[in-house]
Structures are given as structure tokens and as C-alpha cells.
Amino acid sequence: MSSTNRFAYFPGCSADSTGISFTKSAEFVCKRIGIELVEIPDWCCCGTSAALVTDKNLAVALPARSLALAEKMDADLDVATGCAGCFNSLKSARHFAKQSEDNRAYVEDLIDMPYSASNDVFSFLEIMHRPENQELIKNNMVTTLHGLKVASYYGCALVRPSKVCEFDDTEDPRSMDELIELVGGEAIDWGYKVECCGGSHNISDPKAAKKLTERIYEDAMINGAEAIAVACPLCFLNLDMREKELNAIREAEGKSLFNIPTYYFTELLGMTMGGSFKELGIDKHFWPAEDIAKQALSARTQSDDTAEAKEVAK
Amino acid sequence: MDTTNLSNVTNAELEAADRIGKEAGVRFDDCYQCGKCSAGCPMAHAMDYVPRQVIRLLQLGIVDEALNAKSPWICAHCMVCSARCPQGVDITATMLSVRREAKRRGLRPDKEADIFDDIFIGNVRSFGKSNEAILAAKYNLLSGHLMQDMLNAPKMAARGMIGPKIHSVKDKEAVKKLVDKALSKGGEQK
Numbered sequence: 325m326s327s328t329n330r331f332a333y334f335p336g337c338s339a340d341s342t343g344i345s346f347t348k349s350a351e352f353v354c355k356r357i358g359i360e361l362v363e364i365p366d367w368c369c370c371g372t373s374a375a376l377v378t379d380k381n382l383a384v385a386l387p388a389r390s391l392a393l394a395e396k397m398d399a400d401l402d403v404a405t406g407c408a409g410c411f412n413s414l415k416s417a418r419h420f421a422k423q424s425e426d427n428r429a430y431v432e433d434l435i436d437m438p439y440s441a442s443n444d445v446f447s448f449l450e451i452m453h454r455p456e457n458q459e460l461i462k463n464n465m466v467t468t469l470h471g472l473k474v475a476s477y478y479g480c481a482l483v484r485p486s487k488v489c490e491f492d493d494t495e496d497p498r499s500m501d502e503l504i505e506l507v508g509g510e511a512i513d514w515g516y517k518v519e520c521c522g523g524s525h526n527i528s529d530p531k532a533a534k535k536l537t538e539r540i541y542e543d544a545m546i547n548g549a550e551a552i553a554v555a556c557p558l559c560f561l562n563l564d565m566r567e568k569e570l571n572a573i574r575e576a577e578g579k580s581l582f583n584i585p586t587y588y589f590t591e592l593l594g595m596t597m598g599g600s601f602k603e604l605g606i607d608k609h610f611w612p613a614e615d616i617a618k619q620a621l622s623a624r625t626q627s628d629d630t631a632e633a634k635e636v637a638k
Numbered sequence: 639m640d641t642t643n644l645s646n647v648t649n650a651e652l653e654a655a656d657r658i659g660k661e662a663g664v665r666f667d668d669c670y671q672c673g674k675c676s677a678g679c680p681m682a683h684a685m686d687y688v689p690r691q692v693i694r695l696l697q698l699g700i701v702d703e704a705l706n707a708k709s710p711w712i713c714a715h716c717m718v719c720s721a722r723c724p725q726g727v728d729i730t731a732t733m734l735s736v737r738r739e740a741k742r743r744g745l746r747p748d749k750e751a752d753i754f755d756d757i758f759i760g761n762v763r764s765f766g767k768s769n770e771a772i773l774a775a776k777y778n779l780l781s782g783h784l785m786q787d788m789l790n791a792p793k794m795a796a797r798g799m800i801g802p803k804i805h806s807v808k809d810k811e812a813v814k815k816l817v818d819k820a821l822s823k824g825g826e827q828k
Contacts, residue, residue: 337770342799342800344797366766366809371759371762372768374759375759377737377738377741378738378759379820379823382821430827434819485728519718520681520714520718523714525714527774527777528753528781529751536681
């Protein structure tokens, strides 16, 4: 594992489409705190669950190709990615290759490229949570979230299976909560941190997926969340795009309506570092996210603001 | 599952159960049917057999029923079941393994899921990357759900989330070759 803040960057297919706000906000934070991302030349789709359900070899070959290309570019760099799905695919392929010399050679044959499997894979969440980067985030803050109540939502792919992900706690991860609190938010306790959002059924079975999404909003609402933070573009889309549709159904059923914007955790970090909503992509959400963000940033008077910023900066 | 006549189980089914277990890296006998997997399964409400029952079918060798079940296609691969199994049975891997075996036999108990994943992989084989707008549009055409999410499309375009540009890798031939080679092994790993 390299200790520097320089990474081979795997943006993933959603990076300049549905996940645009994640890309913008993560790249903003990286730039501010000096994390250098070098895009892997000609990386390809990681295959995600579509490859897994189709063929075991395909699910290894697709991510392994990009990992091998990263090695070819710079053998000393670990790989960084934002998307939780990409993280899981890349990390799984590496895990398979690391099992034995036989497996590694098998992967090389599969992709027809040399691959040593020496470089590790990390998500932006894991990278930004490193103590040295928390320090850098603190040093770059110009304001705080002023106690904004945030439900940190991790979903599936960052924490399961633990032997592959090697990250945080499987049932009660804390890293995103700690980052939220670092920038002055209040990380609320709630029960759906690692429950599936149904993202993989967003298109093929939206009715079943909506049930899963609804449970997440419901639990966040019951526990007083003013915002949900995510670290995955699929989770984001599935929550943000479906909130209005869920409310239409709930209204017909006479249930209370949701009014909780979803943010990438990097948007919340970037906000406190002086990033504009446009720079961070907060203006591109389906569910309006600018008002609550504005409120959070200006919740106190100017003097409170400065005092608290100093307090947090300590 | 009501009454089951085990003498109807064929040798072919027992061999298939063996193969499915090997591909998943699972010994079905490890499962003592506690049901922890199914209690935590977020998709159980939509399944014909909950995860515990799928494992039970495989334990008993009633494989044809498992292969025709919708559950492996409804499974969202969230991996909660595998993470919580006190016996370390990888139920998610089992669901995947059953689904792939069904697909190899040309069975598709859940048409929608199969169409979606085929288009996804076809997209990746052609361009090396997944193009979400093409994926959604093609899915709507082939599945017959023509209007699904059409109201969201203009918003996505306005936000720059989707556009006319097709994303692709430079070395499209390399990815095509890699996909074909992986698929040519018929699911056998090593």
C-alpha cells in the first residue's frame, strides 16, 4: 500500500453521466487537499453485477483489465475509485488473483496482459477518512455544516463481503459518520446504514426497488435526518431520482411525505471548503438540495460561524 | 414447498447440485436452515422461495425446481445473507451460481432481469463502457416497458447526465476479445 496521496484513478461509467455530482465534488475535495488522481489510460467498465450474473470469468476479466492497465501506467500506485460498485468489482478481481499464484496466472491468461495484483484498491470514502487526510480536510474548511443532521448511508458494496472489501464494520460502519462530524454535521443514529437500496433493480424491477428505497427514507425520517449522505452513484440515483415518485405513491396512500435531500459525502465536505453548489454539482440533483445546504451553511450568525469553524478546525 | 417425494430426484439433478455448489464455493450441507439469511434479505418479499428454501432445494437435490425459481433473478446481490450466515455459507454466491446455471440452460424465470443484464453486457462488449441512456432506452424497447422513466430523461439531459455522446474505450477490439474469451469458458474457472 502506497502512503502517498497519489492514485491511479478509475472513474467508472457513471462518472460523467448520472454520477456527475460525485465526480465534481470528489475531484474538488481531492484538489483542495492535494490528492492527485491519474486516470488509468483506456480503463473499461468493471462489469458490475451484470457480469457477475452472466459469467464468473467475465466478472474477473473486466475489472482485472483496468487494474493491469493501472499497473502498466505506474506500478507504485494504488487504485482509487468513487463508485462503490466499481470498488467492489475491482477489489473482488484483485482478491481472486491474490488467493494463489495459480489464480494470478489464470487472470493474466484471461486478460492476456501481465498482472501482479500488488496494487490495492480504495474508495474515496476510505481515502478521505485516513487520519492524514482528515487533518487536511480540517485545515481547508472555511465554514461548517452547523449541526446539520445527516444519516450516513453506506449501502452494500463498500462493506460486503468484509474479506474482500477490508473496510470499516460490516453492520455498523462509522467512517462516513466521522467525516460528517469532522465538518460540523451531526451524524444521526439510524438502522438502515447498510441496507440495500435496490439499485441493481432500478431499471429491471423498479417496483420492488422502490420498496427498499422507501424503507431507507422512512427510517431516516423517523430518526430526524435533515439529509442523507451517500458514497455511491447508484445509491444516489436510486434515492434522489425516486423521492418524488415515492411521495406521489405515499400521498395516494395517505402517508407522510419525505423531504430529505441526498448528498454525496464529498458534496458536504466540499461545501465546508468553500466550494460553490455549481462546482460541487449540488445544482444537478433531482430532489432540490440547495435550500437545505444553504441553511446548513448559514445556520448561525457570522460570529458563531467563525467561532465554530475555529472550534472544528482545532 | 409442501410434501416432497425425494425418490423423484434424478442423478442429473444431484450432479447439477454438485456443480452449482462447486461454482459457488459452497457446501450446502453446512446450512442448518436457521433462516438468518432470509430474515435479513431485503428482496424476500418479492421471492417465490426465500434464500433458505433455495438452499434447502439444493440440499435435497431438487435442482430443477431451484433452476426455475425466480428468486436467484430477484436477488439484488446485496450480500447481507452471506455476511450474516452463522455457518459461513455464501448464499449470494449460491444465488448467482443457480442463476448462471439456469441461463446456460436457456431458462429465464425472470425475463426483465435477463434482458437488462444481456443489454448491459452487450453494451460493454461493443463500447467497453456502459452507456446508461442506451441501456435504459434499449431495455424499454426490448422489455416492452416503453414509457418507463421517460419523464426523467429530459431532466437528465438538462443536468448533463445523459447526452448524445457515446462513451467508449479506445481499444474496443481488446475489450471485445476479452469478453468473448471469458464467455468462451462456459463458466468453468480453471
